[in-house]
Amino acid sequence: MRQCYFILLSMFASLPAMALTFQTRLENIEWKVEGDKFECRLIQPITDFGSGAFVRRAGEQAVFRLNAYNPMLGEGSATLLAAAAPWQPGRGDIDLGSLRIGRGQVLFNSSQAQAGRLFRGLLEGRSPLVRHYSREGSVSEVRLLPVRFRQAYGDYEACTAKLLPKNFEQVRQSQIGFPGGGTELDPAARSSLQVMVEYLKADPSVNHVILDGYSDNLGNRLTNRELSRRRALAVMNYFKENGLQESQITVRFHGEQYPLKPNTNGANRAQNRRVSVRLERLPEPVKAASPAGVTPSSAIS
Known part of the structure; x- marks a missing residue:
């Protein structure tokens, strides 16, 4: 040498x-x-x-x-x-x-x-x-x-070898599919959500999740709206089971509105049955200072 x-x-x-x-x-x-x-x-x-x-x-x-x-x-x-x-x-x-x-x-x-x-x-x-x-x-x-x-x-x-599976840009938005038409999370959905959970646990600055539920156009509007709600709630429950607080989750549901693809065939309708997941960094709320001589109620024994 x-x-x-x-x-x-x-x-x-x-x-x-x-x-x-x-x-x-x-x-x-x-x-x-x-x-x-x-x-x-x-x-x-x-x-x-x-x-x-x-x-x-x-x-x-x-x-x-x-x-x-x-x-x-x-x-x-x-x-x-x-x-x-x-x-x-x-x-x-x-x-x-x-x-x-x-x-x-x-x-x-x-x-x-x-x-x-x-x-x-x-x-x-x-x-x-x-x-x-x-x-x-x-x-x-x-x-x-x-x-x-x-x-x-x-x-x-x-x-x-210790890196997370994805970075923030890759994980911040995801589509969780319900191709079978139900409201239960399948293995593919759980796998995608688990990647997001791992990131949330590693990066405390990402502190809010927005869920938007959707359906295809089969059935009536009221039924579709309820399906989209239950799908969004299924995703919310997965996050809650993995440590996220309900106050950190915003749930919205839209029924058959805003399809990804025209509802013209079975393959397209399967893609429209989904929950859109978006991770966000929200500023922590500023705690108001207590007036002089006043003890916060949470500190009173």
Whole structure:
């Protein structure tokens, strides 16, 4: 491994003078893993620049992100590479495609496919490399190194194993179906609701649920309205059984109004028999201050 370090040093020393390269010295290389149930990050700080990070949100695959403390790279085009190590003769760099460098601290987010190929490259000893071309023709490079990557990658995978099944954008709205025409929750409905329950338990800031019940157009309007009500109540009861307070749930029912599809055939009518579920973040009510010398009634023994 020490021989590899010396080869790396000689390679970096031989870079063209016109190429400004940002990277961390070999002896200072570190990979950090941060995260929770909502997001995991595998980060390498880059001296005098910022950091490169793989970011995986719940319910998604990872992307690669380049962060900068200062706008050292101007806006424009760049190329993302999985650069070959000098001790791997005969292996060229892998061009992963072009990028657009933007403004702000986050210069870009790669695609999920690009991040996956960078992961494979790092496990093979390759370096993620961003090569930026300025309008004046100069070249700047930002390089991460694969040193000490495998151990950190194991910790990152342990973090991702604890991610929630979905993130807020994915779970905030859902359609719970009643394709059979009844008011009982089937296994598919319970599975979808359980994902939402898991998210509610993990994120206390999501504190309200709105339920809208619907039916198809078979039968009379009064019957359909009652069916839509009972379906919404079935979903409400599932949330209550899993710890949500009734005061946190708003129930509405609309009968055959607002169909998803025209009620022209059985398949369409099955889709219209549903409960729409929406999760919301509502501000906590502000408690009024008690007048001086007055004890709140809840505190009186």
